[in-house]
Amino acid sequence: MDLQEAMKKQNDVALLLAGKVIPVVAKNSNFVFSPASINVVLTMAAATSEDERVRSLILSFLRSSSTEELNAIFRQIASVVLVDGSKRGGPKIAAANGVWMEQSLPDDPSMKDLFENFFKASFAQVDFESKAEEVRKEVNAWALRHTNGLIKDLLPQGSVTDLTTKIYGNALYFKGAWKNKFDKSMTEHKPFYLLRGNSVSVPFMRSYKDQYIKAYDGFMVLRLPYRQGSDDTNRNFSMYLYLPDKKSEFDNLLERMTSTPRFLDSHIPREKVEVGEFRIPKxxxxxxxxASRFFNDLELNVSLYQKALIEIDEEGTEAAAATALVFSGCKAPVVKRVDFVADHPFIFLIREDKTGTVLFAGQIFNPSKSSSA
Known part of the structure; x- marks a missing residue:
């Protein structure tokens, strides 16, 4: 098995997820989600399900050849990408997995061992039949705790019932400082142009330092590296902004990103250029x-819930996401000087550059709006 090739396939799946979800739930609105978090819960489900149909459908959806391949990808991401680097001056990263299983189901020690020792997941046998609401609140409290208090009420009322058999959960937290922080005194309000033609006034961060920017056919890409740890040579994190040349080309850019294999790896600015006018919004x-109703490929009797949050400012980025998979049913070329002005809708993502793992992805249509649902 070629692990690097397998991980590249998962990066394509990350954009495939975006292509499925955005047109349905976030058309022309601010949006953020975590492909990495969804991948983890699906990997746990595929690796531990006794239902061959569940495994095969998840493998097909994730474009993976086997659960062994998914497990190898998980092992690589867990041991390299999702390791906390804050003690060495790098990004603060926290990831947690959890499993809640109906207590009346047959006890399988090998499955429990896989959860606790391979996936490092907390494992609890619970009473969904008579305490479904208590379990829902327990899962929400778990997600809140493992996202530094940022993700609240992951599972809505009614999402866990007496027919629920198991819940797979993942929580992810990221806080990184820019390698080159922005000077707060340079931040100023400027117009951000919306798709419908009008504009809103939002605070823009500005800089005169050289930046990693490259122009492509119809769009530009900006890479903003995060500060690495003092001895962190195995990875590096960056935020990428994909800015269409024209506001009217946003949908075309999204279509290209989500339908072109290896798009992310083929569009990476690798050299700094001298900037002229440069500003991006806070x-x-x-x-x-x-999410599950948008994944027709799966056709599983499950509900997949996710909440995510991201904030960027002059210091860096704070982001968090939590995902819960709920099973229910009946019991049984370099330019010397360029401008990069992100003053109209754009696409962004945070990825670890060496593995290509996408932690968060989203789109900005109106930076003055703090939330959408």
Whole structure:
């Protein structure tokens, strides 16, 4: 098995997820979600399900050849990407997995061992039949605790019932400082142009330092690296902004990103250029959705809930996401000087550059709006 090739396939799946979800729940609105978090819960479900249909459908959806391949990807991401680097001066990263299983189901020690020792997941046998609401609140409290208090009410009322058999959960937290922080005194309000033609006034961060920017056919890409740890040579994190040349080309850019294999790896600015006018907006957005109804490929009797939040400012980025998979049913070329002015809708993502793992992705239509749902 070629692990690097397998991970590249998962990066394509990350954009495939965006292509499925955005047109349905976030058309022309601010949106953020975590492909990495969704991937983890689906991997746990595929690896531990006794239902061959569940495994095969998840493998097909994730475009993976086997659960062994998914497990190998998980092991690589957990041991390299999702390791906290804050003690060495790098990004603060926290990831947690959890499993809640109906207590009346047959006890399988090997499955419990896989959860606790491989996926490092907390494992609880619970009483969904008579205490479904208590379990829902327990899962929400778990998500809140493992996202530094940012993700509230992951599972809405009614999402857990006496027919629920198991819940797979993942929580992800990221806080990174820019390698080159922005000078707060240079931040100023400027117009941000919306798709419908009008504009809103939002705070823009500005800089005169050289930046990683490259122009492509119809769009530009900006890479903003985060500060690495003092001895962190195995990884590096960056935020990418994909800015269409024209506001009217946003949908075309999204279509290209979500339908072109290896798009992310093929559009990476690798050299700094001298900037002329350079500004990007500060923003804070959050988004929650129930995803399984958009994944027709799966056709599983499940509900997949996710909430995510991201905020960027002059210091860096703070982001968090939590995902819960709920099973229910009956019991049984370099330019010397360029401008990069992100004053109209754009696409962004945070990824670890060496593996290509996408932690968060989203779009900005109006930075003055703090949340959508």
């Amino acid at each position: 923003f804070k957005i959050e988004f929650g959705f129930e």
